[in-house]
Amino acid sequence: MTAYIGRRLIGAIPTILIIVTFAFFMMRIAPGGPFxxxxxxxxxxxRNIEAKYHLDEPLHVQYWRYMKDLFxxxxxxxxxxPDWTVNEMVARTLxxxxxxxxxxxxxxxxxxxxxxxxxxxxxxxxxxxxxxTFAVIGISVPNFVVAAxxxxxxxxxxxxxxxxxxxxxxxxxxxxxxxxxPYAAYIARLSRAGMLEVIRQDYVRTARAKGLSEPVILLRxxxxxxxxxxxxxxxxxxxxxxxxxxxxxxxxxxPGLGWHFVTxxxxxxxxxxxxxxxVYSSMLILFNLLVxxxxxxxxxxxxxx
Amino acid sequence: MKGEEKKSGGxxxxxxxxxxxxxxxxxxxxxxxxxxxxxxAILGVMVAVALLTPLIAPYGFADISLEEQNQPPCxxxxxxxxxxxxDLMTRVMYGARISLAVGICATLVxxxxxxxxxxxxxxxxxxxxxxxxxxxxxxxxxxxxxxxIILVVVAGRSIIxxxxxxxxxxxxxxxxxxxxxxxxxxxxxxxxxxRTCGAGTxxxxxxxxxxxxxxxxxxYFTLTIPAVMLEEAFLSFLGLGVQPPNxxxxxxxxxxxxxxxxxxxxxFFPGFALAxxxxxxxxxxxxxxxxxxxxxxxxxx
Numbered sequence: 001m002t003a004y005i006g007r008r009l010i011g012a013i014p015t016i017l018i019i020v021t022f023a024f025f026m027m028r029i030a031p032g033g034p035f036x037x038x039x040x041x042x043x044x045x046x047r048n049i050e051a052k053y054h055l056d057e058p059l060h061v062q063y064w065r066y067m068k069d070l071f072x073x074x075x076x077x078x079x080x081x082p083d084w085t086v087n088e089m090v091a092r093t094l095x096x097x098x099x100x101x102x103x104x105x106x107x108x109x110x111x112x113x114x115x116x117x118x119x120x121x122x123x124x125x126x127x128x129x130x131x132x133t134f135a136v137i138g139i140s141v142p143n144f145v146v147a148a149x150x151x152x153x154x155x156x157x158x159x160x161x162x163x164x165x166x167x168x169x170x171x172x173x174x175x176x177x178x179x180x181x182p183y184a185a186y187i188a189r190l191s192r193a194g195m196l197e198v199i200r201q202d203y204v205r206t207a208r209a210k211g212l213s214e215p216v217i218l219l220r221x222x223x224x225x226x227x228x229x230x231x232x233x234x235x236x237x238x239x240x241x242x243x244x245x246x247x248x249x250x251x252x253x254x255p256g257l258g259w260h261f262v263t264x265x266x267x268x269x270x271x272x273x274x275x276x277x278x279v280y281s282s283m284l285i286l287f288n289l290l291v292x293x294x295x296x297x298x299x300x301x302x303x304x305x
Numbered sequence: 306m307k308g309e310e311k312k313s314g315g316x317x318x319x320x321x322x323x324x325x326x327x328x329x330x331x332x333x334x335x336x337x338x339x340x341x342x343x344x345x346a347i348l349g350v351m352v353a354v355a356l357l358t359p360l361i362a363p364y365g366f367a368d369i370s371l372e373e374q375n376q377p378p379c380x381x382x383x384x385x386x387x388x389x390x391x392d393l394m395t396r397v398m399y400g401a402r403i404s405l406a407v408g409i410c411a412t413l414v415x416x417x418x419x420x421x422x423x424x425x426x427x428x429x430x431x432x433x434x435x436x437x438x439x440x441x442x443x444x445x446x447x448x449x450x451x452x453x454i455i456l457v458v459v460a461g462r463s464i465i466x467x468x469x470x471x472x473x474x475x476x477x478x479x480x481x482x483x484x485x486x487x488x489x490x491x492x493x494x495x496x497x498x499x500r501t502c503g504a505g506t507x508x509x510x511x512x513x514x515x516x517x518x519x520x521x522x523x524x525y526f527t528l529t530i531p532a533v534m535l536e537e538a539f540l541s542f543l544g545l546g547v548q549p550p551n552x553x554x555x556x557x558x559x560x561x562x563x564x565x566x567x568x569x570x571x572x573f574f575p576g577f578a579l580a581x582x583x584x585x586x587x588x589x590x591x592x593x594x595x596x597x598x599x600x601x602x603x604x605x606x
Contacts, residue, residue, distance in 0.1 A: 015443055026455050094398065137590070140583035142538055144558050145576035153567050246450070247539050251562060261451070262543050265458045273458075277451050 005177070006291065012285045019281045020070065024063055027270040031040035038291045052123075053079065075275035081266050086275035089260065094279065095168065097249070100179065101241045103172055107180035108237070111226060112187025117218075120195035120226075131188055138185025147223065147251045164253040175252040179245055183237050187230050194226040224298055231295055235288040242280055324498035334596035341592020344585035351582055355401040364392035364400050367550060375568045384574040387560060396552055397575050403553040404579065407468050408534035413471025415533075417525055419479025421589070424514050426480070427487025438484065441477050449474040450536070454545055462548050468544065471533050482525055486518030520597055531583040538579055554579040 041049075050056045052066060069076055075086035119131035154174060155161050165171045198204065199222060207217045242258070249259040257276060264272035306397035316549070335341055343554075376383045384393035428439040456470040490496065490513075499509050538555030540546030542562075547553040552560075554575040561571030 018443070021383050022452075023455060025457050029459065136584065140587050141580040142535055142555075142558075142583070143575060144538075144542055144562065145580055148558075148562070148565055148569065148572045148576060151565055156566050213454065247542055250543060262454070262545070265454050266544060268458065273455065277455070280451060 001293070001296070005160060005289065008289050008292070011042055012282075012289075015285060016278070016282060017089040017166045017232070020067070021063075021280055023274045023277050024066060025059075027274060028062070034038060053077070070278070071083070076271040078264075078269055078272050080264070080269040080272065084155075086271050089256065089272065091277055093255060093257040093260045096254060097242070097245055097258055100172065100245055100248070100254060100256060101238070102177035104180035104241055104245075105183070105237065108183035108187055109230075110190070111180075111184040113191045113230065116188040116191030117192075117195050117226070119192045121218075123196065125145070129190075135188045136188060138181050138188075141181075143178055143182070143247050144251055146181055147174070147248065150174050150178060151251075164251070166252075166254045171252075171254075175248050175254060178251075179241060179248045183241065186233065186237070190229040190233055191227060194229045195222065198222045215285050227293070228299055229299060234294075235284075235291040238287045240283050242284070316530050326546055331593075331596040335592050338592040338595065340588040341596075347585040348589065350390055351585070354398055355405050358398045358402060362382060362395040362398050366395060366552075366553055367391065368395075368501070375564070375571075376424060378570055385568070385570045386565070387571055393533055393557075393571065393574055397554070397578050400552050400554045400557050400575055402584075403464065403547055404537065404555070404582070407464065407471070407537045407547075407553065408530045411468035411471035411475065411533045411537070412529045413524060414469060415475035415479055416522065418472065420474065420477035420483045420515060420518070420522060423480035423483030423485075424487045424510055424518060427484035428491050428510055428514050429487070429510035430491065435485070440480075444527065445477055450539070453536070453540065455541075455583065457540065459543050462545060463549060464551065467546055469536065471536055475529055475533060477583045479522065479525060479529070482521050483518055486521060487514050490517050491576060524538065524590060524594045524597055527586060527593055531586040531590070534579065534583060534586075 006255050030136075047056070047276060057065075066076065072241055073087075075090070078084045078086055079090070115131045115134070119128040151164075151174065151245055161173055199302050204217060207221050212221075245256060246258040248254070249256045250262065253259075257279070261273065261276040264276065272296060308511060321338070333486050355604065360600065368391060371384050373382070373390040374388055376382055376386040376390070382392050384397060387393055389395070422437065422441075427433045447454060453470045453474055456473070457466060459469070460466040461514030496554070499513055503514075537546055537553060538558070544557040544559065547556045549556070557575035558572050558579070561573075565572055
């Protein structure tokens with residue numbers, strides 16, 4: 001197992017290098033730069049700024065410098081907020097996004113798995129249709145519509161939670177539900193399919209024939225194999241939740257990495273955009289690895305060697 | 306809606322006389338699926354509205370009326386007005402044109418790249434296939450939305466760039482499906498026959514392989530359109546997609562979000578138009594998959 005993890009981590013290095021290289025050159029060939037102000041700056045000032053950020057050097061020298069800094073874990077200074085380095089910015093905003101994402105994922109799992117299992121066990125009956133209709137709706141309705149509905153009903157009409165903001169527990173509920181809802185729908189579909197597959201198996205029939213009670217069969221024999229499809233979805237889901245949080249963070253005005261990424265992209269703050277992409281990609285690769293390892297524990301038929 | 310059902314009934318009856326082909330059979334199954342047919346009908350209406358908008362829209366797209374700012378839905382303005390007093394229903398109708406166009410065009414781009422790439426990999430096989438599919442695996446691990454954002458920022462925020470960028474990241478699953486199909490087609494007799502007749506690889510790919518792998522690809526096509534439309538809406542919502550004076554459902558919703566507590570209809574109507582369309586597409590896609598799937602199983606036997 002250790003050897004497998006090691007191999008995967010080494011295999012991730014070229015992927016990250018490709019991402020960094022691609023992002024670097026994409027950003028540099030872009031017309032217009034971070035210092036295009038509304039009022040044209042005097043050429044001397046521009047030359048000074050460019051010298052400060054090494055933008056006057058040939059491209060390959062800049063690339064090499066960026067790579068060397070990156071290797072030391074330094075993502076460089078922000079072009080637009082001179083008082084901040086990209087590292088500080090990430091350190092400040094990433095935890096916010098992680099908290100939001102974790103709650104959203106937990107919500108999705110707590111709603112999706114039971115809904116899917118109930119649908120599978122009451123196949124072609126009312127609960128099944130209800131759960132699956134909910135699933136299609138959950139996948140189709142855009143985040144910002146859900147957010148708008150929740151804000152209006154819960155925050156404005158009932159006055160229970162705040163419309164937007166960050167810092168208290170009451171601020172996390174609405175964004176987490178908004179962000180988690182489509183994934184709850186997806187997970188419901190997957191766990192329904194997983195459970196349908198499992199309850200057809202011979203060993204479940206054997207367990208029934210032994211006279212085990214239905215809850216014992218479900219929890220001890222059927223649960224683990226039935227959530228396997230959900231586990232393998234967690235990698236892509238984590239990616240999608242990170243992406244989805246761009247929108248949710250904007251709506252609920254949450255100072256997370258997603259919101260920051262969009263602002264930097266609009267401002268052409270190249271170092272900030274690249275830093276964010278690198279952080280996100282690394283997290284994604286790590287998360288996919290975790291999911292594969294967890295899969296190995298849940299499904300003894302899979303061996304990593 | 307009724308006219309459409311009648312028309313579709315007519316086609317099915319006409320082709321039934323020609324015997325049960327794969328498509329007639331699938332069509333019959335699809336017609337029995339009420340949700341899928343409802344989806345098809347809703348889409349028909351949406352497309353018709355989008356096409357006819359310049360003729361039937363009650364107001365001009367950019368007609369500003371400063372006496373009627375932020376009006377709630379009323380008889381003169383069924384969906385209310387926005388912060389410049391523009392009629393929201395007109396804008397939602399024009400938004401349908403751009404949202405649907407981006408969804409379809411971007412999916413076509415992804416279809417073109419994915420099918421070409423996948424069919425080639427699956428048909429050639431061997432080491433080339435291995436390398437090509439490893440590349441797809443690597444791309445799968447990337448946070449794609451970020452690359453779309455970088456692409457759009459770098460290349461400029463025009464609609465053309467938007468659907469190229471979205472299409473360029475959506476082809477991965479399409480290529481996997483096309484590859485799987487191409488691999489099974491490769492060993493069929495009619496391919497050997499074509500080879501014996503002296504046809505080269507490009508010719509065989511175009512005339513024999515690609516037409517035969519379209520079934521599952523069409524199902525996935527229907528399911529990709531809503532995904533792309535949702536992504537376009539996200540981008541426009543963030544201010545990175547469709548730019549004024551153009552408007553899509555996503556950018557209309559984005560204009561509405563600022564005043565959500567005061568004038569909620571400004572985000573609800575474009576949002577609901579999008580949600581209903583996505584729902585219809587998803588139901589249709591699921592229905593198509595169910596309709597084609599039993600045939601796939603039979604074919605495999």
